[in-house]
Amino acid sequence: MLADELRGGLDAPICLTWExxxxxxxQCVHCLSSSGRRDPRELTTAEARAVIDELAExxxxxxxxxxxxxxxxxxxxxxxxxxVDRGIGVKFSTNGALLDDAAARRIAALxxxxxxxxxxxxxEADNDAVRGPGSYxxxxxxxxxxxxxxxxxxxxxxxVTKRSVGALDELEALAASYGAELxxxxxxxxxxxxxxxxxxxxxxxQQRDLYDWLRVRPHVLTGDSFxxxxxxxxxxxxxxxCGAGRVVCLIDPLGDVYACPFVLHPDFLAGSVRDxxxxxxxxxxxxxxxxxxxPQNPGACAxxxxxxxxxxxxxxxxxxxxxxxxGPDPExxxxxxxxxxxxxxxxxxxxxxxxxxxxxxxxxxxx
Amino acid sequence: MLDLALPYAxxxxxxxxxxxxxxxxxxxxSRRLLFLRSPALVAVVRGLAEAPSAAAAxxxxxxxxxxxxxxxxxxxxxxxxxxxxxx
Numbered sequence: 142m143l144a145d146e147l148r149g150g151l152d153a154p155i156c157l158t159w160e161x162x163x164x165x166x167x168q169c170v171h172c173l174s175s176s177g178r179r180d181p182r183e184l185t186t187a188e189a190r191a192v193i194d195e196l197a198e199x200x201x202x203x204x205x206x207x208x209x210x211x212x213x214x215x216x217x218x219x220x221x222x223x224x225v226d227r228g229i230g231v232k233f234s235t236n237g238a239l240l241d242d243a244a245a246r247r248i249a250a251l252x253x254x255x256x257x258x259x260x261x262x263x264x265e266a267d268n269d270a271v272r273g274p275g276s277y278x279x280x281x282x283x284x285x286x287x288x289x290x291x292x293x294x295x296x297x298x299x300x301v302t303k304r305s306v307g308a309l310d311e312l313e314a315l316a317a318s319y320g321a322e323l324x325x326x327x328x329x330x331x332x333x334x335x336x337x338x339x340x341x342x343x344x345x346x347q348q349r350d351l352y353d354w355l356r357v358r359p360h361v362l363t364g365d366s367f368x369x370x371x372x373x374x375x376x377x378x379x380x381x382x383c384g385a386g387r388v389v390c391l392i393d394p395l396g397d398v399y400a401c402p403f404v405l406h407p408d409f410l411a412g413s414v415r416d417x418x419x420x421x422x423x424x425x426x427x428x429x430x431x432x433x434x435x436p437q438n439p440g441a442c443a444x445x446x447x448x449x450x451x452x453x454x455x456x457x458x459x460x461x462x463x464x465x466x467x468g469p470d471p472e473x474x475x476x477x478x479x480x481x482x483x484x485x486x487x488x489x490x491x492x493x494x495x496x497x498x499x500x501x502x503x504x505x506x507x508x
Numbered sequence: 509m510l511d512l513a514l515p516y517a518x519x520x521x522x523x524x525x526x527x528x529x530x531x532x533x534x535x536x537x538s539r540r541l542l543f544l545r546s547p548a549l550v551a552v553v554r555g556l557a558e559a560p561s562a563a564a565a566x567x568x569x570x571x572x573x574x575x576x577x578x579x580x581x582x583x584x585x586x587x588x589x590x591x592x593x594x595x
Contacts, residue, residue: 146527149528153525203539230534230536
């Protein structure tokens with residue numbers, strides 16, 4: 142089975158996520174990387190170019206770039222140019238605030254580059270409750286600028302929460318009005334999301350509705366985000382497995398390599414691109430990635446008929462909610478996660494740490 | 509559609525990367541990822557550009573019988589996906 146070959150790991154990732162900076166003009170309440178302040182240890186331009194050169198040698202097909210807000214780095218578009226010159230596709234996520242007309246024109250002229258504008262609600266009220274005041278207007282302005290610059294089909298990228306799940310039709314229509322594609326991703330209890338996940342996550346009935354909605358819309362992109370929903374029956378399109386350390390990984394702004402974008406925690410740190418063997422050695426021989434490529438213990442899921450469909454769900458979601466990695470996802474569609482969550486001692490949850498949040502977090506009501 | 513009598517080549521926008529099971533192909537235009545699940549198929553695809561026809565590229569790998577039929581099917585799939593095209 143192909144999935145078995147993928148679980149055993151590849152010579153290089155298919156794609157990887159690269160958070161290029163922790164600096165961000167926003168303070169979204171669910172930010173996976175707890176971004177805000179720039180870290181002075183961030184990779185320099187020369188180091189970032191060297192990382193791109195190494196990824197090109199390894200024939201990584203494309204990188205998903207996030208942050209922080211990538212456009213805060215003044216060398217960001219030069220780095221995109223360099224990646225594309227080296228044959229690496231770039232998909233970058235932005236909140237749009239810094240995407241002015243000049244940037245839009247420059248991006249529109251690039252091959253192999255996809256832009257994802259983040260918007261987490263169909264209305265200003267819903268979006269700004271999660272992403273902060275002014276963020277809806279900024280995202281819409283950026284979408285207008287990309288359209289005016291003739292960029293073509295950009296992606297409207299939405300984290301599915303209680304605030305957005307009721308408006309998927311509206312968000313799809315909004316994307317269509319720009320000739321854009323809709324991309325939905327799963328809310329995870331990572332970064333600042335650890336504190337807001339319980340408030341923002343979907344109710345079981347909403348998960349079912351989302352699955353049904355996605356089933357009839359195979360054109361909606363998901364980044365393979367919702368494979369835990371495949372336990373409802375027919376699998377959703379995609380590889381349907383946790384690719385952490387097997388087919389994907391994350392490089393953080395300092396060059397630290399983690400198993401996936403949702404586990405910025407010392408337990409999932411595999412090494413650094415600044416180490417002697419570079420990224421290649423981390424990918425091919427780090428202890429953590431080697432362990433992740435071993436057959437995983439299904440734990441409490443061993444007797445479940447749906448295990449082949451969902452594989453036990455998302456490692457990050459389990460870890461940050463205090464559940465054992467061998468066992469059900471907290472949002473297991475058969476309800477096993479809810480049961481397990483009730484047994485978790487809140488005092489034993491992994492410390493989220495302040496990350497790079499600015500000291501005075503804006504108070505945002507998520508209800 | 510695949511015409512075995514015609515010469516073929518890998519599309520310029522496709523990156524082909526060796527893997528233990530064969531190769532991964534990524535089409536930068538369509539953003540599609542494809543799996544080439546046999547080293548023999550990878551050898552055929554890599555040989556297309558130098559071969560006077562797709563059939564000759566199969567001959568060059570000494571493929572016959574059922575294996576060859578399977579390879580022809582796989583090549584047809586790659587042609588449909590735009591990974592290879594007649595040159």
